Amino acid sequence: MSGRILVPYDDSGPAEKALEYAFETFPDAAVTALYIVPIPAGYWAAFGDAGELGAEQGREHGEEILENAMTIATEYDRELETEIDTGKPAQTIVDRVEEGEFDTITIGSHGREGVSRILLGSVAEMVVRRSPTTVIVVR
Template sequence: MSDKILVPYDGSPPSKRALEYTFETFPDADATALYVVPAPEGYWAAFEDPDVRVPNADRGRDRGRDILDEATEIAAEHDRELDTEIELGKPDHAIVWKAENAPYDAIVIGSHGREGISRILLGSVAEKVVRRSPTPVVVVR
């Protein structure tokens, strides 16, 4: 069905389910797991390079590499290869930017499992990606 799938991945159970869903539902697609090192927002952040404004950006990238190594292990369990990428920024913005600037056919993103009435709501990042994405978005619970 889809040739190239972007999977935002942070190591959480919903993101793991999204990655596994990608492998099971799109067996012939090329998948890319994206980890976003969060960057602060605000007036001054707009004028600085993300590497400068993110405290301990190197540590964030190291943590991202460890988390993406877990994603690569999940791919191996499914006999799949997985491209991985790390970006700095606000997660929803970085995900949408990536989808706008690379040839992805879809985004598969995990939603937060919630209790009670709030369960019908998406996680804030997933909701913003759904609203702003230029490509189809599959939300996995």
């Protein structure tokens, strides 16, 4: 079905399930785990050098989280590309798909941040509403 799958990954239980689902369901697809440092546009710029430090710490944290995703890939004997981006998570995910790099998004129903909605987290819901490609929501 899909040649390239994007899995937004934040080390939450639903994100892990989404990654596992991608490996199990699409054995021949190239899978990319994406961690997004959730920084609103222009926020860190207001703090000068301190903002750059905060963004850098966010990227370092993302690298640690993606190491956990690599562990899951090893358990499934699969290769996994990892990427870190910065921005508003839902918009960043949709932007990446609009660039044409991915055929499918496999996303956890909710992540670590904010209060979850009844069925979907706010990021998952926004991605489902705005994505130009197939979105699989895993619970």
